[in-house]
Amino acid sequence: MSDQLAILGGNPVRSEDYPPWPDIDEVTETCVAEAVRSGQWGGFPFPGPNTLRFALRFAALHDVRHAVPMANGTVTMEVALKALGIGWGDEVIVPALTFSATAYAPMAAGALPVIVDVSPDTLAIDPDAVEAAITPRTKAILPVHLGQVMADMDRLTEIAARHDLSIVEDCAHSHGKQWRGRSAGAIAEFGSFSHQSSKILTSGEGGTLTTNDDRLAELAASIIDCGRAKGSNSEQGTFGANYRLSELQAAALAAQVEKLEDQIAERSASAAYFEELIVDVEGVRLLTVDERVTRRSFYRYIVCIEPDAFAGVGNGLLCDALDAEGIECWEGYPSLTRDPLFQPWLSRLPVAVEHADRLQPDVWDCPVSDLAGSRQTVYLDENIFRAGPKGIEDTVAAFRKISQSASELRSLTNET
């Protein structure tokens, strides 16, 4: 009886909640209350005192010259591409396994996102697929440092240099992560961070662009501040809109950022313990974290299941079963190639029409992303990794319990 799956009426492995997120504390309350009392709530004039304080701290933590806070982690990428002069008729290469924002951003800048597959071991953008997708119209690569992994920045940097392309790193999952000692977001022309509610540094909504290039930083600041002229470029403005972060949000970030490093260290230590224990559970595959990732950090920790070891059950039902056992998780992103929003043959963009042959459904194929998103990935919530050894042991116990009773789960599927 004790082994009956919770989704079928048994007792859950874990009955206590994992720690809540965001991590509320008195310092954040005080900072936001002070911002409220100051009367300067909005983001104009940009940057306000809290925005500046946060930007300097965030830049220092990532060892990068500039951090430009803004409204969210989608417009960050749009602004980065616009600052790089990318727009109408250009192509930007993005991975198939990511949140839709990564493909939305090029479109918002007027460019065509060209979706390519990921590497099976890491689920990060496949450099060979990037190289194969380059055309004379390609202007940038937008790799995503998904979960605990990083895209191969050495190869991407080399490919970009050879083809005269820019790189914007989507670091929405990766605050504080490092590649050969350099922070994610400080390696390429731009790094794009999200501070949306669930992200590991949050103000509810928000985003930050990082760059080492003084001129790109000024352009980004101008674009988000209605095109106002900035810095050395004091005469000439740009074409921009209001994408500013509010001072209330910046106050929350300025407080929360002080906890980031400790939280990263705690999650990383828990991840190492998880990896030690989960190897004994059949059918759960760890992603390869490249040894050049010298500092680990993650928003969700991703594993792949082998459905055969779970009686053919896929990631959706497995996540429901884990959830019932008290383990907070999600099946993750489906491949963007299956998203009706990103079907290039439906586009009216001239470039999409012109490249219609190349982008038809039968060749518009990203098999690794397809299989991972539809059957294999399980994204474990970050708070599992802030709940001490017991939090990890419960998670592993839940995987083990489900794998041992997977045949019972089959009764909940329509599959034969």
Ligand SMILES: Cc1ncc(COP(=O)(O)O)c(C=O)c1O
């Ligand atoms: C990989 C990735 N990129 C970009 C974003 C967009 O961030 P935001 O929600 O702040 O716009 C997200 C947010 O979920 C994300 O997961």
